[in-house]
Amino acid sequence: xxxxxxxxxxxxxxxxxxxxxxxEQNLGHDTMYWYKQDSKKFLKIMFSYNNKExxxxxxxxxxxxxxxxxxxxxxxxxxxxxxxxxxxxxxASSQDSTTNEKLFFGSGTxxxxx
Amino acid sequence: GESVGLHLPTLSVQEGDNSxxxxxxSNSASDYFIxxxxxxxxxxxxxxxxxxxxxxxxxxxxxxxLNKTVKHLSLQxxxxxxxxxxxxxxAETALSGxxxxxxxxxxxxxxxx
Numbered sequence: 001x002x003x004x005x006x007x008x009x010x011x012x013x014x015x016x017x018x019x020x021x022x023x024e025q026n027l028g029h030d031t032m033y034w035y036k037q038d039s040k041k042f043l044k045i046m047f048s049y050n051n052k053e054x055x056x057x058x059x060x061x062x063x064x065x066x067x068x069x070x071x072x073x074x075x076x077x078x079x080x081x082x083x084x085x086x087x088x089x090x091x092a093s094s095q096d097s098t099t100n101e102k103l104f105f106g107s108g109t110x111x112x113x114x
Numbered sequence: 115g116e117s118v119g120l121h122l123p124t125l126s127v128q129e130g131d132n133s134x135x136x137x138x139x140s141n142s143a144s145d146y147f148i149x150x151x152x153x154x155x156x157x158x159x160x161x162x163x164x165x166x167x168x169x170x171x172x173x174x175x176x177x178x179x180l181n182k183t184v185k186h187l188s189l190q191x192x193x194x195x196x197x198x199x200x201x202x203x204x205a206e207t208a209l210s211g212x213x214x215x216x217x218x219x220x221x222x223x224x225x226x227x
Contacts (some may be wrong), residue, residue: 004157021145041122043217044156056214090157102148103215105157 006091006106014079014114021076021109023091030096031055032074033103034066037088046089049074066077068086078111086113122201122223135192135221137204142185144206148215150179150187152201161189161202165209190222199225 006023025032033056034046048056052068055108063079074091088110092103127133139147145166150158164171164178164187171178177190187204202217 036227038179041152041220043220045216048214055217058214092157102160102163103158107155107157 004091004093004104004106006089007110008109008114009107010110010112012112012114015081015083017081018079019079019081019111020078020090021091021111022109023074023076023106025072025093025104026095027078027095027104028072029093029104030071031094032068033072033092033094034074034076035090035105037090037108039087043090047076081111081113083113086111119194122220122222124224126224126226127194129194129196130223131194133194133198133223133225135189135191135202135223137187137189137218137221139185139206139218141189141195141206141208141216143208144216146177146209147180147187148204148205149176149187150205150217151198152203152220158203162186173221194223194225196225196227199223 004025029051033048035043036046037043044059045058045067049068051071065077068074088108090108092104094103122137147160148163151161152158164180169180173184175192177187201220201222203220205215207213207215208209
């Protein structure tokens with residue numbers, strides 16, 4: 001009965017590879033997000049989708065491509081992985097983007113690029 | 115006591131003490147504030163929120179204080195327990211429009227038995 005679930009929990013890969021992280025929420029929320037947390041625990045928004053439509057893209061390299069097949073899913077595909085992409089990536093959801101109510105977060109995907 | 119470590123400000127307290135975690139927010143237009151708790155290996159978890167038309171809100175063992183004049187937010191945890199050990203984030207946003215939730219730097223709370 002996990003509210004926001006993302007897979008995998010850990011992802012270790014080589015530079016240059018392409019990888020995907022999946023996220024699903026069963027809260028019936030309209031809006032989903034991807035956040036990146038660096039080694040200093042700083043959380044920064046990457047993308048926001050509302051009802052499958054992109055509404056926020058915070059100057060993220062175009063190697064990162066989010067995809068939302070339906071409003072319950074927001075996947076993150078990363079091409080040509082670089083060392084600097086190593087971080088913890090969190091998926092989140094909220095009821096409605098226009099009211100900016102509280103976010104519910106997944107448990108994170110720790111990405112290590114070697 | 116409170117110290118600024120290499121990466122995160124850290125607050126170390128004894129079990130049973132009251133803890134106060136502070137946050138300075140940046141945007142005068144922000145009118146909604148949230149405190150999140152992040153335990154090791156987990157995602158941030160909502161603790162308590164407050165809107166700008168209030169200056170204090172209480173939950174179970176937690177109180178949030180908002181001072182809009184100096185753009186300061188604090189989280190008070192009463193009778194701190196070892197299970198409260200985590201990183202705490204304040205976050206700010208504007209309730210209307212597509213304003214994103216902006217997170218503060220985070221404070222690590224360490225509770226000793």
